[in-house]
Amino acid sequence: MMELTKQEFQNECLFSVTMSHVRSMLKKGLISQDEYCQMRDKMKQKYHPVSDGLISETDLQATENRGLIRRKRLSGDRLVKSIHAILYNTETGGYTVYGRAVANSRGVYTVFRMELDSRMNQLSLIVRSVDFYQDYNFSVTAAPGGDAYVYCRTYDETYVQPVLVPFNVLEETEPHGLRLH
Numbered sequence: 233m234m235e236l237t238k239q240e241f242q243n244e245c246l247f248s249v250t251m252s253h254v255r256s257m258l259k260k261g262l263i264s265q266d267e268y269c270q271m272r273d274k275m276k277q278k279y280h281p282v283s284d285g286l287i288s289e290t291d292l293q294a295t296e297n298r299g300l301i302r303r304k305r306l307s308g309d310r311l312v313k314s315i316h317a318i319l320y321n322t323e324t325g326g327y328t329v330y331g332r333a334v335a336n337s338r339g340v341y342t343v344f345r346m347e348l349d350s351r352m353n354q355l356s357l358i359v360r361s362v363d364f365y366q367d368y369n370f371s372v373t374a375a376p377g378g379d380a381y382v383y384c385r386t387y388d389e390t391y392v393q394p395v396l397v398p399f400n401v402l403e404e405t406e407p408h409g410l411r412l413h
Contacts, residue, residue, distance in 0.1 A: 247279040248316050248371050249383060255314075256369075304352050309409030311335050317373045317380075325350030330372045330380050330399075333359070333410050340408055343372040343382050343399065354412045360402035372399060 258268045306313050315331040327348040341364035347355040362370055368386040380399035
């Protein structure tokens, strides 16, 4: 697996959380698509995320020399999905993908880890439940060494501090139709 330095990990977390808020602003109509693109470009310049070019909201693509090789779409049963982190395994050429899938109306709040082979075929999927409270946001990212953590934070940090929860301690749950195709 490609390992991140401590600074790269911090930048990846900050970029992921920042862009999650920017996407939320776009979905609520608070900013235009052009403003979203400008903010994304500024955040890429500021944080230099390692995932740059591999992650979109629900698409996963493998590139080589800036040419598209494969493209897959993440789908699920009435879920809002997002990919937050990708680790590349230099030994196998495969990928480990981390993300979240949410359905507010059904009380589904999950994070997932998906293993892919070198051709981006899904090998395995682990989905875990996240306890959710109305005023906080969560994302999942991989730390140096390959361990994954769920980053939870409230919008008002005056009464609850952000926390990192190890992915593996969360309760495993059903995938709700989550798949890559």
